[in-house]
Amino acid sequence: MKKLIVILLLAVLAWDLGVIFLGLNFGNEHFTEGVKDQYLEKTVTELNVANTVTSIVVNFRGFDTLGEVTVLFLAATALGGILYKKRHHVGERSVLFPSSSLVMSGSKLLFPAIILLGVYVFVHGHLSPGGGFQGGTIIATGFLLMLLAYDNYSVSHNLLSIVESLAGIFFVVIGLLGFMNHGTFLENFLPTGTLNSLFSGGVIPIVYILIGFKVAAELTGVIYTVLHEKD
Amino acid sequence: MSIMEIIGGILIITGSIFLFLGSLGILRMPDIYNRIQAGTKATTLGAMSLILGVGFLEPSWLLKILIIIIFIAYSNPLSSHALARAMYKRKWYPLIKGDPEKMDAYREVNTNKEKEEVKS
Numbered sequence: 319m320k321k322l323i324v325i326l327l328l329a330v331l332a333w334d335l336g337v338i339f340l341g342l343n344f345g346n347e348h349f350t351e352g353v354k355d356q357y358l359e360k361t362v363t364e365l366n367v368a369n370t371v372t373s374i375v376v377n378f379r380g381f382d383t384l385g386e387v388t389v390l391f392l393a394a395t396a397l398g399g400i401l402y403k404k405r406h407h408v409g410e411r412s413v414l415f416p417s418s419s420l421v422m423s424g425s426k427l428l429f430p431a432i433i434l435l436g437v438y439v440f441v442h443g444h445l446s447p448g449g450g451f452q453g454g455t456i457i458a459t460g461f462l463l464m465l466l467a468y469d470n471y472s473v474s475h476n477l478l479s480i481v482e483s484l485a486g487i488f489f490v491v492i493g494l495l496g497f498m499n500h501g502t503f504l505e506n507f508l509p510t511g512t513l514n515s516l517f518s519g520g521v522i523p524i525v526y527i528l529i530g531f532k533v534a535a536e537l538t539g540v541i542y543t544v545l546h547e548k549d
Numbered sequence: 550m551s552i553m554e555i556i557g558g559i560l561i562i563t564g565s566i567f568l569f570l571g572s573l574g575i576l577r578m579p580d581i582y583n584r585i586q587a588g589t590k591a592t593t594l595g596a597m598s599l600i601l602g603v604g605f606l607e608p609s610w611l612l613k614i615l616i617i618i619i620f621i622a623y624s625n626p627l628s629s630h631a632l633a634r635a636m637y638k639r640k641w642y643p644l645i646k647g648d649p650e651k652m653d654a655y656r657e658v659n660t661n662k663e664k665e666e667v668k669s
Contacts, residue, residue, distance in 0.1 A: 415638050417631065424627040431620065 366510040367519040372444045376522045376529075380504035383525075384489060387532055391482065394536040401547045411546055413469040425467035432460035440530030444519040450526040454533025461538045465545055473542050478535045485532035492521055492528075557605030564599030567591050580644035581636050589629040596621055 361373040375383055440453025464471050496505035504521070511518035574587025597618050604614035637655075645651045 418634055420627065421631045421634075424623070428624060428627075 362513065364510070365506060365519055365522070366513045367444050367522060368514045369444050369446065372449055372522060372526070373519070375449070376444075376525050377504060377506060377520075380493065380525065383529070384493065384504075387486065387489070387529060390533065390536050391486065394540050397540055398543050401543050411469055416469060417467050421467050425463045429460050429464055432463065433457055436460065436530070436534065440526050441523065442516070443526040443530075444522045445514065445516070450529025451533050453526075453530040454535075455537060457530070457534035458537035458541060461534075462541050465541060473538055475539065475542070478539045478542075482532055482535040482539075485528045485535070489525060489528045489532070492525060496521065553605050553608065557602045560598045560602030560605060562602075564595045564597070564602060567595030567598065571595055581641055582633060582643050585629050585633050589625060593621060593625045596625075 357374055357378060358370060360378075361367050361370045365373050365377060367373040367377075436453045436456035438453075439448040439456055440450045443449030443453070461473060465473075493504040496507050497503050499505065499507040504525070506520035506522075508520040508524075510520045517523075568591070571587050571591030574591060575584050578584045578587050600614050600617055600621075604611045642656060643651075643653055645653060
């Protein structure tokens with residue numbers, strides 16, 4: 319009975335995918351023209367965003383970005399789950415030798431600078447290259463530096479998961495607000511401001527800040543889990 | 550061509566020469582400590598003067614460039630110190646090959662200390 323249901327579901331899925339993909343004319347002009355011009359035009363006229371890549375990633379294809387963040391979240395969770403079983407002493411780390419006092423005090427000074435750079439990158443995501451994912455990764459490297467320099471440096475796992483979940487929830491809430499106001503998920507509902515200024519682009523900076531927090535929390539969690547693995 | 554552009558060009562050329570010599574040193578030096586030496590000293594000066602040259606060409610960026618120079622002067626020696634120390638702790642000793650004119654004073658101090666610790 320179970321197998322029959324699975325086969326039935328798979329058949330339905332295959333039928334749906336078949337209908338979608340057989341209807342597409344791959345290689346026709348439809349794919350080389352049309353969409354890109356609309357993106358380029360709407361980025362400047364409707365959204366007032368200087369960075370076209372950002373407007374596509376966060377606004378036009380924002381739903382995909384939500385999926386990407388979810389994939390990252392699942393990967394981090396699965397890694398934690400796998401390594402957690404192998405680990406017996408939580409918070410213990412095998413260190414060959416402690417790092418020198420130069421490295422310790424130096425990384426203490428470098429850490430705020432790295433965090434500042436990461437925040438700058440994701441706050442200015444709609445104006446310059448980079449964005450939430452890149453800024454979050456930079457912040458996670460700051461935490462990696464601290465974890466490498468101090469063998470007893472600890473990051474609160476609860477705080478990380480709270481930050482991560484809040485960022486994810488607010489992302490979805492912003493998407494749903496766009497849905498309520500204009501009928502599409504993640505549609506812009508805020509005033510767009512002037513082109514090339516910090517407050518422009520409507521929801522794009524907010525969403526990128528949320529993505530930055532989420533990615534930073536996730537990657538810091540991954541680094542922390544891997545460093546504290548004990549076999 | 551103004552005086553600022555000439556100074557900037559000279560600084561950029563100096564910086565690129567130093568960067569080239571640094572990369573040559575990384576390729577040609579015999580062991581890890583000499584390579585770190587070439588890779589740190591030459592590239593620190595090279596990158597700093599290269600960026601300063603850019604600052605002379607575009608005076609409005611000068612403040613940002615000074616911050617970057619401080620960052621390089623701070624982080625580059627620090628990272629190579631960490632690298633060299635880690636290599637020494639993993640027992641990759643400097644290349645001496647029985648040459649009487651060369652010596653590894655740090656190792657002798659450390660082994661003497663270890664002997665004293667064993668005695669006491």
